[in-house]
Amino acid sequence: MDKLSKKEFGLAILNGNASAIIVALIPAALISQLLAVMPQIEIVKTLNMMVTLAQSALPLIAAFAVGYLLKFGTIESASMGLATFIASGVVTNHNGQFIISGSGIILNIMLTTLMASLVTVFFHKVLGQLRAVFEPLAVLVVGGGLGLLTLPVMVFIQNAIGKVVEAATTTAPLIMGILLGALFAILIVSPLSSVGIATAIGLAGIGAGAANAGIVTASLVLAIMGMKENSWGLFIAHFMGSPKIQMANMLSKPKLFIPVIIASAISGGVTSLFKMAGTPFSAGFGMSGFIGPITALNESSGGHLGIRVMIAFFVVPIALAFLMKYIFINKLHLVDAKDLKLPEV
Known part of the structure; x- marks a missing residue:
């Protein structure tokens, strides 16, 4: 891992998330209206499923994009992906069943990629040769856990912004x-x-x-x-x-x-x-x-x-x-x- 300045680190977080938004959300944006008016034959349903699930992959793509810009290895980026995915709000628990829906809370996805990046740097140094075994679990539990703690706060902020819009x-x-x-x-x-x-x-x-x-x-x-x-x-x-x-x-x-x-x-x-x-x-x-x-x-x-x-x-x-x-x-x-x-x- 190369040592980056605070500005370079921050820009990597922002640019990585911005790139992920392009990859994950644009397919649905480009063809969703077209698919909605087409006869719902099997291929149309399959395409709709593909672009819908692509949106839910946003947190995974964001973590990998940030990891790439930070010059992290495959294990580090994948570990960040796990942490960001579970803290994104994409997965919800309904009566014991985990349901994947939507693209998550973008603000918390960004925050989690930041926290997971810092956690990854820490464990990369601490675990040494053992990081291939323990780093995925450590980053998932610590980085993802912190993300889960901030998720309700980010949801509150997004809803507060929504109320301002509603008032307008x-x-x-x-x-x-x-x-x-x-x-x-x-x-x-x-x-x-x-x-x-x-x-x-x-x-x-x-x-x-x-x-x-x-x-x-x-x-x-x-x-x-x-x-x-x-x-x-x-x-x-x-x-x-x-x-x-x-x-x-x-x-x-x-x-x-x-x-x-x-x-x-x-x-x-x-x-x-x-x-x-x-x-x-x-x-x-x-x-x-x-x-x-x-x-x-x-x-x-x-x-x-x-x-x-x-x-x-x-x-x-x-x-x-x-x-x-x-x-x-x-x-x-x-x-x-x-x-x-x-x-x-």
């Missing part, structure tokens, strides 16, 4: 749209689960449309501002995948939140005025799999629906993204494209 939906439509657009833009690049919060509070209707538009705009702002520094694959991953890949950069450079919040607030307000609706599932996903626009077409009503969807989810977000790039990079020089550079995955 009781305001006037325009104000609600502005608040939800900005709030979900923040959530999508934070350790919190925007999908989990939207689902937990049953965010639907115009509020869901505004939240989705905020995420769409956040992804395009980050993609376009950093387009000179990232490959085309990573550029597309921002909006067809998830802008959460920028989480490490956002948390280490808080100034990046300024253009994201401004643009997403405007977009959320416009979407509310256009009466674009959504569901709890679509609210937290953004453009992934075109879930936002497709759901808006299905859930909204009124004339010229197709045109309103194009303006709300494509024209306005793209225009705002280029405007933010012009203002904050070209004119104010508050942001540099290098601030948004991502590691190749």
Whole structure:
């Protein structure tokens, strides 16, 4: 294990988790809407099962990604995977039966990968030649045990954020749209689960449309501002995948939140005025799999629906993204494209 600085260690935790989110959650985001409308023949059911279970593998993938970035060995990374999996919230006990469901509490997954990493470093030194035998158990019990202790706290925090979002939906439509657009833009690049919060509070209707538009705009702002520094694959991953890949950069450079919040607030307000609706599932996903626009077409009503969807989810977000790039990079020089550079995955 190479010795890393505190900053390098922290970035490895953030980047590892961000990479895991891409791998685990994007397959379902890309094809879930398509699978839902297809005839439920055996192959469609199998594909649905595959992408659903892939989401539940998030904690395992996160631990391995973090272990890779920290240059841990196979045993160390696998041991972290066990600890993170049992502390993620993916597994629940119902009358003595263990059920695997969902992708877990992302905030606790991140915290557990951090704690398990530190525990792994400790036992790597203490156990010496015996680590191949005892390290998996030691990391599982200590790292996973600590994660289980923090899990209720992280659930409480996520639910508290959900209540804030729920309160925003009781305001006037325009104000609600502005608040939800900005709030979900923040959530999508934070350790919190925007999908989990939207689902937990049953965010639907115009509020869901505004939240989705905020995420769409956040992804395009980050993609376009950093387009000179990232490959085309990573550029597309921002909006067809998830802008959460920028989480490490956002948390280490808080100034990046300024253009994201401004643009997403405007977009959320416009979407509310256009009466674009959504569901709890679509609210937290953004453009992934075109879930936002497709759901808006299905859930909204009124004339010229197709045109309103194009303006709300494509024209306005793209225009705002280029405007933010012009203002904050070209004119104010508050942001540099290098601030948004991502590691190749």
